[in-house]
Amino acid sequence: MSVNDTAAALPAANGGALPIGGGLPSNLLLRFSAAALLWFAASGVTALWPDAADAQEWERTGEFASLLVVAAGLLVLAALLAAAIRPAPRSRLEAAIASLSASVPWLIALALGVTGWEILTAKLNLLPRPFFVPPQALLEVYLDDWPRLLDCFAASLRLLVTGYAVGSILGVVTGVAIGWSRPVGYWVHPVLRLIGPLPATAWLPIAFFAFPTSWSASVFLIALASGVPVTVLTWSGVAGVNSAYYDIARTLGASPRFLVLKVAVPAAMPHVFVGLFMGLGASFAVLVVAEMLGVKSGVGWYLQSGPGLGRLRQHVRGPAGDGAALLRSGDAAVPRPRPPARLAEGNAQMVALENTDTAGMTIDVQAVSHSFELHGAPLPVLDGVELRVEPGELVALLGPSGCGKSTLLRLVAGLEPPSRGSILADGRPIDGPDPSRVVVFQDPTLYPWRTVRDNVALGLEARGLLRSQGHRIDKALALVGLTGFEKAYPHQLSGGMAQRAALARALVxxxxxxxxxxxxxxxxxLTRLAMQSELVDLWRSSGFTGLLVTHDIEEALFMATRVIVFSGRPARIKADLPIDRPYPRHRGDPVLTELRHRILELLGLAETW
Structure with missing residues (x-):
C-alpha cells in the first residue's frame, strides 16, 4: 500500500466520526439544532423552575441561566453558518465545522448532565449539602472569590508541577535502568515491590516528620505517587523491546549509549506515556490530601477552610467577624515559598548506482558447534560445521526448518559466540558485531517511530557519520527504488517497500x-519473484559477499553461486553444490531443474516430485 493509499484509507478507520475533507453530513443542521434546543431547555429549567422550598436562594441563578443561553446561541449560530456556507473541500473552515460537528454528542450529553444536576440540587434538593451544590453555587464562588481562588490554583499548580516533574524524571530514569541493567534490577526491584503497592498517602506521617517543611513533604508525596507507575511502566516497556531492534543497531555499530537512548527509550515510549498518565491521576489525589493536611495554600487548603465549596463564600467572606483574621485585604492567601537551595558558584525498480568497488569479505567457519540450554539441558543446533565463503560469492543455506541455519548467521554476524570452534572474517576472529557485516532479517524490523529516511540513516547515526556521509542516504533510497518515500513511516509502506527500506539501511x-x-x-x-532479481542485481553491482538463508529451493538456485544443504538438527553440511550458470538466469534452465531434483533428494523429498 502506498502512502497515498494509506492516507485515503484513514477516514474509513475513524469509526463513523466525520472525516475531515470528506464532506459535511447532510443532517448537520439537525444535529446542531438538537444540541442548541437542549441548552435552551437547561436555561429554562434554571431560570423558570423555582427552587425547592427548603433550599436557599442562589444569587447567581440569573447569570448562570444567561451563560446557558449564550451556549445555546453559539450552537444556533454554528448551525446557521454550516447551512449557509459551503466551505471548500479540505479547507480549514470545513475542518473546523467538522470538528465541532463531531463534538455534538458530547455537547448534548453535557446539556443533559447540567440539567439533571440543576434539578437534583437546586430544584428538588435531593442531594445533601454542602457536598452537592447546584452549578450556580460554583459560579457564585468563582465570581465572588476569584482573586483568592487564582492564588490557590497557582500554588497548587506549582506544587503539582514540581512533584510530578521530580517523580516522572526519576521514574523514567529508574525504569530504564531496571529494564536495561540486571544488576540495577537486582537491587531496585525488591524496593519497588515493597513501596509500589502502598498508596502515597500512607507515607503522610513519615513525610511530614522527615522533611523540614510541609511543602517539601508534599513534593515528596506527589513525586512518589507519580514515580511508581512511571517506573513500573517504563521498566515494562524497556524489558519488552523487540530484541531484533537491538540486533539491528548492534550490527550497524551502535554503542550501548545509543542502544539505550535511540532504541530502548523510543521503543518504550507508549508504556512511558501510559505511566505518565496514571501518575498524573495519582498526583492530583495526593495533591489535595497533602494541602488539606499540611500545606497552608492551594486548592486543598481552600476546600478544607469551609464545609463545602458551594457555600464556601459564607465562611470566607460571610457575616461580619466570621473569619476576620483571614479576610484582611492585605493578607496574602498563599505564603511565599522559601527560596530554593543553591550550590556555591564554581514500488519502483531497484537501480544500480555507480560501482563503489566494495571488496567482498572472506568467511571461514572452522569446526563450529553450537547449542542452547533448554530445560536445564543442552540442545545441540550445529555440529562441526566447516565452511569457507570467498569474496564476492553469494552462498545460499538450505535445510529443514529449525536445523540451525539462522543460528549460523547470528554467529557470523557476531551477535553470539559459538559454543565450540571459530569463525574468521578475512582471517581475523569474529568477536562481536561490526558494520562491515550487516544483517537483513525476515521481518524488515524498521523502527516504527522513525521515518524511512531516519531508519536508513541508523547506521551512519550510530557511528557518528551522519553529518559527513548523509548524502549516502539518498543514494541508498534511490538504489532500492524508494525515492519520494523519505518522510513516510513504516506503517505506510507495503511489505515489499518495507523490505526495500531494510535493504537500504544495510547498503548505506x-x-x-x-x-x-x-x-x-x-x-x-509476485513481489518475491521481482525482489529476487533485484537482489541479484544489487549483489552483482555492489560486489559484497552474501550469505542467504532460504527455504525456497528455486530462490537459492536462481540467486546463489553455491548452495549449502544442511541436515536436520544438529545441522551438518550434507552437500556443497556450486551453481555454475551465468546471470541473469532463467528459471526454466534444465541445469537448474536437475540441481533442484538433487537437492530434493538430499532433503528426502524427491519421491513427491
Whole structure:
C-alpha cells in the first residue's frame, strides 16, 4: 500500500466520526439544532423552575441561566453558518465545522448532565449539602472569590508541577535502568515491590516528620505517587523491546549509549506515556490530601477552610467577624515559598548506482558447534560445521526448518559466540558485531517511530557519520527504488517497500558481507519473484559477499553461486553444490531443474516430485 493509499484509507478507520475533507453530513443542521434546543431547555429549567422550598436562594441563578443561553446561541449560530456556507473541500473552515460537528454528542450529553444536576440540587434538593451544590453555587464562588481562588490554583499548580516533574524524571530514569541493567534490577526491584503497592498517602506521617517543611513533604508525596507507575511502566516497556531492534543497531555499530537512548527509550515510549498518565491521576489525589493536611495554600487548603465549596463564600467572606483574621485585604492567601537551595558558584525498480568497488569479505567457519540450554539441558543446533565463503560469492543455506541455519548467521554476524570452534572474517576472529557485516532479517524490523529516511540513516547515526556521509542516504533510497518515500513511516509502506527500506539501511553502510536471513520469506509470490532479481542485481553491482538463508529451493538456485544443504538438527553440511550458470538466469534452465531434483533428494523429498 502506498502512502497515498494509506492516507485515503484513514477516514474509513475513524469509526463513523466525520472525516475531515470528506464532506459535511447532510443532517448537520439537525444535529446542531438538537444540541442548541437542549441548552435552551437547561436555561429554562434554571431560570423558570423555582427552587425547592427548603433550599436557599442562589444569587447567581440569573447569570448562570444567561451563560446557558449564550451556549445555546453559539450552537444556533454554528448551525446557521454550516447551512449557509459551503466551505471548500479540505479547507480549514470545513475542518473546523467538522470538528465541532463531531463534538455534538458530547455537547448534548453535557446539556443533559447540567440539567439533571440543576434539578437534583437546586430544584428538588435531593442531594445533601454542602457536598452537592447546584452549578450556580460554583459560579457564585468563582465570581465572588476569584482573586483568592487564582492564588490557590497557582500554588497548587506549582506544587503539582514540581512533584510530578521530580517523580516522572526519576521514574523514567529508574525504569530504564531496571529494564536495561540486571544488576540495577537486582537491587531496585525488591524496593519497588515493597513501596509500589502502598498508596502515597500512607507515607503522610513519615513525610511530614522527615522533611523540614510541609511543602517539601508534599513534593515528596506527589513525586512518589507519580514515580511508581512511571517506573513500573517504563521498566515494562524497556524489558519488552523487540530484541531484533537491538540486533539491528548492534550490527550497524551502535554503542550501548545509543542502544539505550535511540532504541530502548523510543521503543518504550507508549508504556512511558501510559505511566505518565496514571501518575498524573495519582498526583492530583495526593495533591489535595497533602494541602488539606499540611500545606497552608492551594486548592486543598481552600476546600478544607469551609464545609463545602458551594457555600464556601459564607465562611470566607460571610457575616461580619466570621473569619476576620483571614479576610484582611492585605493578607496574602498563599505564603511565599522559601527560596530554593543553591550550590556555591564554581514500488519502483531497484537501480544500480555507480560501482563503489566494495571488496567482498572472506568467511571461514572452522569446526563450529553450537547449542542452547533448554530445560536445564543442552540442545545441540550445529555440529562441526566447516565452511569457507570467498569474496564476492553469494552462498545460499538450505535445510529443514529449525536445523540451525539462522543460528549460523547470528554467529557470523557476531551477535553470539559459538559454543565450540571459530569463525574468521578475512582471517581475523569474529568477536562481536561490526558494520562491515550487516544483517537483513525476515521481518524488515524498521523502527516504527522513525521515518524511512531516519531508519536508513541508523547506521551512519550510530557511528557518528551522519553529518559527513548523509548524502549516502539518498543514494541508498534511490538504489532500492524508494525515492519520494523519505518522510513516510513504516506503517505506510507495503511489505515489499518495507523490505526495500531494510535493504537500504544495510547498503548505506557499504557492507562487505550482507547477511540475509530469509529476507523475502513474508512477501507475496509476485513481489518475491521481482525482489529476487533485484537482489541479484544489487549483489552483482555492489560486489559484497552474501550469505542467504532460504527455504525456497528455486530462490537459492536462481540467486546463489553455491548452495549449502544442511541436515536436520544438529545441522551438518550434507552437500556443497556450486551453481555454475551465468546471470541473469532463467528459471526454466534444465541445469537448474536437475540441481533442484538433487537437492530434493538430499532433503528426502524427491519421491513427491
Amino acid at each position: 553502510n557499504d557492507p562487505r558481507l550482507l547477511i540475509l536471513d530469509e529476507p523475502l520469506g513474508k512477501l507475496d509470490s
